[in-house]
Amino acid sequence: MAAAPHPLVSTAQSLADSLLAPNASRVDQEEVPASHVEAVRRSGLLGVSAPREYGGAGAPDSVAREVQQILAGACCSTWFVQTQHHTPVRLLAKSELPVRERLLGPLASGELLAGIAYAHVRAFPRVPVRATAERDGWRFDGTVPWYTGWGLNDVILLAGVTDSDEIVFAFADAREQPGLRASEPMRLAALTAARTVSLDLDGLWLSEESVVLRTPQEKFALVDLPRSTNTSPAVFGVAYAALRVLEDTGEAQTAQGLRGRLDEVRRLAYELADHPVPHERVAERLALKTQSYDLLRAATTAAVVAGGGRAMDVRHPAQRLAREGMFLLVQGQTSVVRRAHLDALAGI
Template sequence: MTTAPHPLLATAHALATGLLAPHAARVDQAGVPASHLEAIRRSGLLGVSAPKEYGGAGAPDAVAREIQEILAGACCSTWFVQTQHHSPVRILAQSALPVRERLLGPLATGESLAGIAFAHVRAFPRVPVRVTAERDGWRFDGTVPWFTGWGLNDVMLLAGVTEADEVVFAFTEAREQPGLRASEPMRLAALTAARTVSLELDGLWLPDDAVVLHTPQEKFALVDRPRNTNASPAVFGVAYAALRVLEDAGESETAGALRGRLDEVRGQVYALADHPVPYERVAERLALKTRSYDLMRAATTAAVVAGGGRAMGLDGTAQRLFREGMFLLVQGQTTDVRRAHLDALAQL
């Protein structure tokens, strides 16, 4: 007996084939439009992992991963904006603080779209954003190097580190306000369309009831660090999209050989992602992550090679997937991931 596919998978496929993929070349050059995010808001995909009692789907992690694959393979820029939303939802769902009741429902239903401004916390002991207790709240000072979805997100989850080496996560509106100023959108080699900016914080004050998590940095790192040892579903989404380009070019034999290896590694990666102890088998996770990168790079390179000179046009799917793959090599990168990847490359 087999289990019927989750209905949100059909929703994701419909969005990917009917909206995202047909416009991906234009989005890559012009930017992610609000209409794309509006379609995702209405679809229910933003609540895939949110509790049902708050309006979410409460779907298994395997379903959430496959949805991210589908969206990334169709339009990586749109995927990258909406994927920011899911970490705040998960953190809220695990919180017992008052902000949960205020924000989890709107985020689960797609009424609000969240972005994240906390990757810099992983740079510890370097502290790009310092937090200080002040007036029944918290003052944030420093620089957030990356914030994606500026002008598209409604709220952001911001984090910094106190002098006592505690991390404080709090929500605020994703707009300029006293103490918060955004840079001009960055011009990047890939995913410029995702509207990424840096944020200057100069005395941004947020009240206590905006806080969703306050914990020692060491304790947060124990939970957070293992997450990035697993390959992102987007890596597989982009790789499979490149194999489809290869097949359309008449190179089925090459595509088939790569697909078999990609299927095998994907299965191993996801089996470890479901392991009940996330900080175990780290070396194996990192080895599989670098192997996933290798196969994505091979698939996107093959798509460019099969396309020849035509692949160099900015409206070409192959070159866009190649650049998106380059972006995924460093997206969410930590020191451990970088070291493992470089060591693997040195053995080629």
């Protein structure tokens, strides 16, 4: 007999079925409502990877992946807002600095929701945000190109690069304040509902007590490698959702053929994500990532084709999933991932 799913997987599925999926088309055309975020907070899902001693579930990575896959397939916009939260939680769990005791418990319980503003450090040696030691703390200057969840998040995990190529990660309140100003929400081809803005930093000062990590850029790049080269569970979540739409149109045979291939790539990608040395076997990770993109594109395209002219209605799930799939092609993209994907598309 198959083992019973982890309680948080069951919780995620219940939330997806009862709230997220039924409202996904409306949310896509409007914005992620605070009520969706509140439901995620109450569910305990924000603490899936947090230590038990801080109120989290301490669940294995396999459970966290399954939860993210379910949420993304139900409402990708809501998934994208809440998925930002888990990196700060994991970073705090590994930290020995004072901010751990101040924030890890509230983040693990869902009392606070965190967003992230650090993807720009992957652009190194270009430095969009500079961090400078100042007055027993740190001054941040520059522009964060993308920040998701503005108006929904409570705290921001912000990163900047020093003159000595050290990356400073620190927490700030997710609100306008001296030195921090948000743009108007961006109008995007997909996931506009996730409330993404850019942040203008002009002398934002954060105390030393807000710092969660200081690390050389080279060390960060090594640790960050598996984050960008592993396949996001959201890719599988949206692809499986597209196959369900395909089945609903009577194209069960087409869906079955794609599902078998998707199941196999998912199995291999998740096995590799659990490899004991995260920065090894990069070529294999990238190959599986590009294969998963191919299957995502095939699944969403098949759903659109089966839907015919009706799929051009922005409220049709096939059209929404196709746009969400397009978004996932570039979400968290690095130059290494871009090169591997383009080479694969060109048959190189």
